[in-house]
Amino acid sequence: MPCNPYRHPIRRMLRAMRGSHRHGGDDGALARGRKFGSDDLQLLLLALINERSCHGYELIKELASRSNGYYSPSPGVAYPALTRMEEAGQVTAASHGKRKCYAIAEAGRERLALHREHVELTLAKLTHIGRKMELARRAYAGEEIGEDGTAGWTRELIEARRALKHALLLRDQAEPDEQRRIAAILQRAVAEIAGAEKS
Numbered sequence: 001m002p003c004n005p006y007r008h009p010i011r012r013m014l015r016a017m018r019g020s021h022r023h024g025g026d027d028g029a030l031a032r033g034r035k036f037g038s039d040d041l042q043l044l045l046l047a048l049i050n051e052r053s054c055h056g057y058e059l060i061k062e063l064a065s066r067s068n069g070y071y072s073p074s075p076g077v078a079y080p081a082l083t084r085m086e087e088a089g090q091v092t093a094a095s096h097g098k099r100k101c102y103a104i105a106e107a108g109r110e111r112l113a114l115h116r117e118h119v120e121l122t123l124a125k126l127t128h129i130g131r132k133m134e135l136a137r138r139a140y141a142g143e144e145i146g147e148d149g150t151a152g153w154t155r156e157l158i159e160a161r162r163a164l165k166h167a168l169l170l171r172d173q174a175e176p177d178e179q180r181r182i183a184a185i186l187q188r189a190v191a192e193i194a195g196a197e198k199s
Contacts, residue, residue, distance in 0.1 A: 068130035
């Protein structure tokens with residue numbers, strides 16, 4: 001019997017990474033591989049520099065490390081972004097031989113504070129995709145991978161996500177009042193999850 005490529009677990013996972021947001025959503029560009037625009041890259045670099053002063057090369061490697069190789073901006077993209085931030089007074093640069101070491105400036109902290117939620121979400125997406133990339137690597141290497149701990153999640157969370165997707169699909173043609181009722185339920189759940197994260 002011929003193998004259906006869409007039933008292969010790794011193909012399903014990679015398809016989900018590429019196509020789960022084809023019809024919109026905040027991380028559509030990231031999932032489709034367009035990765036980041038100039039503003040997003042600058043915010044990511046600022047967030048890393050805010051953690052510790054770094055050379056440009058270290059920043060590129062850190063983004064690659066957090067995403068498990070999925071996102072590694074080229075020097076031709078990263079260094080102009082750093083130069084623009086330096087010119088805008090968001091970072092300072094101290095020369096160490098042929099390299100510059102970048103440190104956060106007050107204007108950079110203000111920009112990060114203004115976009116804090118967006119930056120946190122983008123960094124979380126990078127980490128999540130990094131976990132999926134590791135899962136794919138392990139599967140291609142022939143390692144046995146169970147449901148528990150897939151992409152860092154427990155079986156219970158995976159099943160809850162699937163159940164939610166299924167329930168939403170079944171309400172695809174719901175009337176506006178019903179859609180608002182569902183939205184209110186989801187907003188309460190989001191608030192509870194976010195509250196637990198902060199406590």
